[in-house]
Amino acid sequence: MSGDAVGGTEHHDFDVLVIGAGGSGLRAAIAAQEAGAKVAVVCKSLLGKAHTVMAEGGIAASLGNAWSEDNWKVHFRDTMRGGKMLNHWRMAELHAQESPERVLELEDWGALFDRTPEGLISQRDFGGHRYARLAHVGDRTGLEMIRTLQQRAVALGIKVFMECTVTELLMDRTGDEPRISGAFAYWRETGRFVVFKSPSVIMATGGIGKSFKVTSNSWEYTGDGHALALRAGASLINMEFVQFHPTGMVWPPSVKGLLVTESVRGDGGILRNSEGKRFMFDYIPEFFKAETADSEDEADRWYDDKENNRRPPELLPRDEVARAINSEIKAGRGTPHGGIFLDIASRRTPEFIKRRLPSMYHQFKELADVDITAEPMEIGPTCHYVMGGIEVDPDVQVSSVEGLYAVGECSGGMHGSNRLGGNSLGDLLVFGKRAGDAAAAYAAGLGDARPGVTDEQLSDAQRTALVPFDPATVAEGGTTENAYMIQQELQQTMNDLVGIIRTEDELAKSLAELEKFKQRAAHVLVEGNRQYNPGWHLALDLRNMLLVSECVAKAALARQESRGGHTRDDFPMPDPGWGAKNLVLTLDDTGAGVDLAEKPLPQMPDELKKLLD
Template sequence: MGQYEKFEFDVLVVGAGGAGLRAAIEAAASGVSVGLICKSLLGKAHTVMAEGGMAAAIGNVDDRDNWQVHFADTMRGGQYLNNHRMAQLHAQEAPDRVRELEEWGAIFDRTRDGRILQRNFGGHKFPRLAHVGDRTGLELIRTLQDHGIHQGIEVHMEHTVSSLIKDGDRVVGALAYDRERGRFKLFSAKAVILATGGTGRAFKITSNSWEYTGDGHSLAYNAGADLIDMECIQFHPTGMVWPLSVRGILVTEGVRGEGGILRNSEGRRFMFDDIPDLYKHQTADNVEEGWRYTQGDKEARRPPELLTRDHVARCIMREVRDGRGSPHGGVYLDIAWIKERMANAEEHIRRKLPSMYHQFKQLANVDITAEAMEVGPTTHYTMGGIKVDAESQMSAVPGLFACGECAAGLHGANRLGGNSLSDLVVFGKRAGEYAARFAAENGHGGIDDSLVEELSRQALAPLERESGEQPYAIQAELQEHMQDLVGIVRREDEMLRALEIITGLKERADNASVPGNREYNPGWHTAVDLQSLLTVSQAIALSAIERKESRGGHFRDDYPDKDPGHFAKVNVRVRKGADGNMEVDQLPIPPIPGDLQQIIDTESR
């Protein structure tokens, strides 16, 4: 006890998915020293799971596309809770970030004339997603990894940050332990960037891995930063539902982009039955037009399967609830049907969706070129997160930056598919750049040894306790209750019950005990992560109670409609009160400048 190694960097990046890697590369390029901490091995972060592509208005497939349309699509998809400046920067800068990846060795699929190919995706007016089959995330993270390892960045793999360290108001470092030996390491840094991803492990059915326990959200919250839009969780409409062991694993939206259709047990394409007014003018009202759209007909409007994820997920829930679901509680997603329209359909499917083909064949004994898949909603993405400045990505706490999924603002109430990979590199770069600048203007802070000792003692407590409950059981209970009570369909009374349950689980987590020692002990890691998971679960439930309407990923049975008045104009904020308790309130959304409003209005016509 009381022993720890010390490291010093100008900029410390926590998280090595697409956002963290891009931030580290940018900071290192500006000449500052950079440390990069990742919870898993380098290159294994959740970015590898991104399948469909990376949205950028490069206009290679449809030259009518430009940043203005991408901006308007993002705002409409986010139901206008978005930070308009972030949506603008994202749409403007994504094309350069895509080209830069190509410069660094990424190889996207090509158009006939040899340029980067783009595919259709939900909520995007034009084919916009640069992609590599259905493994675009792997291409992105590997490109950044292989480029990044030559930039002088010091990587600490398989480390978990347990606390941020402050000097006065400013964040000046982080305390972490290494998984292998359980040794504590103190990282002193002039600026810290959080790029820790999402909170999907708070729910039972999820496409997220064990890492996605909201560590960055929780670290920032405890350091005094604001969290906003935490009620906005994206339930991706198409996760695998059977066999049970693979429930929740993602089925890319690319399946629908390539012409895949949703059917209920009666064989009906139910998505035609409910097209929201906001999207009526952009959506095909017949099968023929929808098919033409997926095959690149610029005159056709997109099929309703490519409506935004929040809407598609709710339509699937409705079919299942009303008894028109598949045998295992989902609906059918059919890509095999395209053989009615296409000569070489089987080969085409295998080439366009290779990892989906592989995944279903191997895990579910389903040949997607011949039969339909069973799919249902799965927890996928956290739109909410750390509130940051649009330009610099700095939080309310000086020296603390956030980018990627753990930051909030770009996606509003619902993220469009494909906007995540571009988010990572656009705002990863910005965070790296501004953190390096902050580091150049500020020195190292003072770090109190006794505080560090106290924090490491707290982290070790589950190992020290002689008796107590296993953290796995507490985590499983939390996931079960969050799924049932704060999931896709929410009600006030149920969420209040969830809050009570979370309070009880917190007490139990504070007394959890794990056997064994510090060396690569997943029981201990689960106990540490559980604290973050409980914090974000409370933030999600509190925020969801606060927003008394339905919007985007947040759907309330007791307030099923959108409130065009009050709630259209506020973000819900959570922060740590002076008494240490979690507080929730509302922040007015800043007005959209005239020129941007005009773009939105033009595009809505």
């Protein structure tokens, strides 16, 4: 009975259940609702607190408002080259073709973009993009996007379950192939369990950054969608590719890792080491030399005159800039707090900075007592985004599990080995709509032949969620563990051994440490009751964090080359053989670890190959 509490557990029925209320989740929910489905959104935090608001710079879309030469073909080429050709070509194609329409749709729904003097949507420069193509709202684009999508979702009457965490996906295994039948969750405030029956589930849960010590990610990013999909039988790809954003705050310690938007460099900011040298000219890779300035004069002309010449090296793709910064710091040319200087104060007027970068101005003024209009910022690489995720069909975003879809950061394939700045928000919109349309059509096509949920499934899910409260189970052997200690040690291990520069020995050691953490996590004991119990919440999150961390480390050990967000010190160059295949991860037979297999890249049509010449 929908909405009734049966046996102390709430039960709800929907056609489409969206897990996650960020940009991709809301766009998927809107599409499904407009297609006639009964839709619900479940989110761990409050509506409006999604990590999408951290995407400050803009939405990459070839509107052609700044450069008439820009079009989807150039955007496709930039995306493939930025991902070092490991992207799923079809996803990159769809994204480049459809992102302009999705941006204009946001504008129709009330998004207030910055404007050119002619009244068109303003577009700014970003790393790896040939032309200025990021539609933006100052440096608060993600916030405006969430506001607009929320307003649309509320107007459509979409049901939202806030502060509600999903612990298991429910499966119907009565037919030839398992299929999704819903999700099991609990209210974070009361600990009361909730059952959502739904034949279509869309994962929109974001990333995995909280497995790392220094990260721009918020507390929700514990790899829930990745792990839930694995346990349901889906596969993950590209998990070795973790993007370390070049610019995160390094001081004070309380905000270390907090994002400093790429817009600072897009609007003229430059990088200097402790000796005052603009060092990025020393790190231009061969792949980008033909289109990257090799002198300060040439780079400055690009900023000041907007001539169609070679871009500044600060606007190389993020993986290239992050590695350069890391090299300067390791060489002893870092700032007093272990970072690098990002300077826009000497390049732009205070009025320009406050108008174009209001959030950054207030962020540094309030948190670090630094006036970015008068002095440089101290920044350093921070774990920001995972290119890997749930393997999906590029056109409809369905996984290998019937009824299970994935969008946004928890899906894999679109960005290859490295994501270009600005491609994230377009990704959310393009594939959010496609997933919502497909999920609604699938649910409608089932008619009365919907998958079922058994009492045994619900009992198992409830028992698993309550294990941390049971001393008789977790204290077997006479020892118990603290969830916070394991999380702290996990984050340090991932930071030290699976970070921006990797080696075979360190990766092998990380996998051994992860096995120890998994054994210890089985003995985590939580005190108190289910109401207002963050220790319990973390104990459940740890299952997901450890599983996903194993995926990252195992794939990173297997890929013996350096490409995009994956840098091996013992294999420092890209390898054409590795550039022709993905690594696919699935849950092993024990259900506690992962298996890894190689899979050839999908073949790109000849007409698209020509665009890359």
